Amino acid sequence: MNTSDLQTVLSERFAAVKGRIAEACRRAGRTPDGVTLVAVTKTVSPAVAALVPPLGVRALGESRPQELWRKAEAVAGADWHLIGHLQRNKIDRTVPLVSLVHSVDSARVLDALNAFGQKRGAPVAVLLEVNCSGEESKGGFSPAEVPALGDTLAGLGGVDVRGLMTMAAYSDDPASARPTFARLRELRDQLRARTGLALNELSMGMSNDFEIGVEEGATLVRVGTTLFEGLGEDR
Numbered sequence: 214m215n216t217s218d219l220q221t222v223l224s225e226r227f228a229a230v231k232g233r234i235a236e237a238c239r240r241a242g243r244t245p246d247g248v249t250l251v252a253v254t255k256t257v258s259p260a261v262a263a264l265v266p267p268l269g270v271r272a273l274g275e276s277r278p279q280e281l282w283r284k285a286e287a288v289a290g291a292d293w294h295l296i297g298h299l300q301r302n303k304i305d306r307t308v309p310l311v312s313l314v315h316s317v318d319s320a321r322v323l324d325a326l327n328a329f330g331q332k333r334g335a336p337v338a339v340l341l342e343v344n345c346s347g348e349e350s351k352g353g354f355s356p357a358e359v360p361a362l363g364d365t366l367a368g369l370g371g372v373d374v375r376g377l378m379t380m381a382a383y384s385d386d387p388a389s390a391r392p393t394f395a396r397l398r399e400l401r402d403q404l405r406a407r408t409g410l411a412l413n414e415l416s417m418g419m420s421n422d423f424e425i426g427v428e429e430g431a432t433l434v435r436v437g438t439t440l441f442e443g444l445g446e447d448r
């Protein structure tokens with residue numbers, strides 16, 4: 214595909230996804246400005262990712278730090294989100310490039326980010342990843358661990374904990390994600406009551422289930438396949 218065809222395909226797909234987000238907002242009595250679409254570019258090249266910000270979608274997500282570094286160099290005007298595991302030895306290089314780390318999946322990573330934020334004198338914006346679906350293949354804090362984190366969070370000057378993130382189990386029926394997302398929202402509400410932190414962000418919903426995420430209160434949806442399917446071979 215040439216650049217102009219790619220731009221056309223991408224702008225149609227972004228319009229379709231934004232339309233579906235708006236419809237889900239309408240069903241839930243929410244306004245679409247309360248939901249940020251994070252375009253997950255992990256399957257496409259830097260050249261394809263670079264076409265996204267000019268279409269008006271600035272939030273781009275990558276799950277691997279090294280791939281994020283590579284794309285951050287090549288893509289202008291993006292606001293990067295890390296959505297996958299952050300190894301502690303990659304914090305120094307990754308954090309300065311991103312506006313939000315969605316995937317703080319252990320107390321060790323949280324402590325390391327806190328130390329980094331304190332050292333540089335500016336807190337790192339993060340979400341805590343919670344394994345609400347209970348699948349062993351997924352990382353994150355267990356729901357049972359979350360309430361007790363409340364006492365820890367208050368004392369962390371080096372991180373700005375903005376909310377929670379989860380991934381639902383894949384299913385042919387998107388509605389089966391609903392209990393997982395409702396659970397994340399309830400955990401957020403409990404943690405908010407316990408800490409007094411705003412915890413406004415809920416990152417939940419991917420290609421298969423982002424509308425359910427929005428209906429359950431997502432402020433960030435992470436969509437890859439629906440936007441970029443078939444474009445991974447381009448450039």
Ligand SMILES: *Cc1c(COP(=O)(O)O)cnc(C)c1O
Pocket residue numbers: 253255276296297380419420421435436437438439
């Ligand atoms: C890849 C990925 C996504 C996007 O998933 P799609 O099903 O392709 O939309 C969202 N979140 C995380 C954490 C991912 O790794």
